[in-house]
Amino acid sequence: MSGPIDFYFDFSSPYAYLGSHLIEPVAKKHGREVNWHPFMLGVAMKGEKTFPLTEYPLKGDYSRMDFDRTARYHNIPFIMPDDFPKVTLAASRGFLWISKNDRAQVIEFARAVYAAYFVEGKDISDPEIVADIAAGVGAGRSAFLAAIQDPEVKEAFKKSVEEIVFDRKVFGAPFFIVDGQSFWGADRVAQLDEWLTTGGW
């Protein structure tokens, strides 16, 4: 089999950001494409009765330490944003709009949004800032700003999130599905790699 690796992420998730870096060399090694799918972790959390990691009394402090330590372990640039988490609807809707036109451009956009938040500390909940990023990768700035307010784009993203959470049962991020196997967490990329190497166990 040589189907794509479906990669489900929230633009506000530190581990999904790390996962976006970790999945690349693995996909390349196995000649698989990575299909990026932004969704709203908040929708999954509502059903699961979970919360952003940093909001748990003890796990919260540990998580902040672990984001940083794990980033350094993998040599991935990472600075925990002061303002966390963010609702990243603008970036996610914009992703959907760009992806209709240009699949290479949209991945470049997604990487740039992640770097803006987790390296440069920019406010990626601000549509103007996200539009600047879109413009930087060649998507039209004003067309982008119009698209993220377009009721059709809004509805399409809403439906996509529902499908991801309720049909594909994606409850966290990063979440990878490849060859029918689900892998949750940046720390499952090693197993995913081994699964593609061996064909499973």
Next chain:
Amino acid sequence: MSGPIDFYFDFSSPYAYLGSHLIEPVAKKHGREVNWHPFMLGVAMKGEKTFPLTEYPLKGDYSRMDFDRTARYHNIPFIMPDDFPKVTLAASRGFLWISKNDRAQVIEFARAVYAAYFVEGKDISDPEIVADIAAGVGAGRSAFLAAIQDPEVKEAFKKSVEEIVFDRKVFGAPFFIVDGQSFWGADRVAQLDEWLTTGGW
């Protein structure tokens, strides 16, 4: 430094069971002792507002799959018990009592309790079954049964759990602390190993 690896676990936690297998070769490689500390995950969950993994609507099904897949990935024998989770007070209090007399025997006891639950499917919430296991490793059966009802042992275990959760901030299992660094999860053993190899990053 050459201090021990403190290993915090709940006898009912599948990932802590897997962690108990994974930490051994790492400890051996670095010449570190493993200090086993049973505690009650339920106490941590109450403060964190978390639940046993299998009780989450979507994460629950994923977790059952992942326990199994991760066990096979590491070649660790594992059969998910039908009756899960268990309150493992008898085993934990008994552990505390045995540990006062014989540190080697208590680890043998802990391993046997884990195997009884996660390989043989025995009911490790039953004091009689746990007493059989204790007898099997050379602790006296009737002394064991008396000890787990001893108010002093009960109180000592209660205090130990509170210290583990509230002072050492252990919110999940397996949880490892070595050289002042905390590592949560069976999937952090690789980082722990690298930390001991390099002295940290």
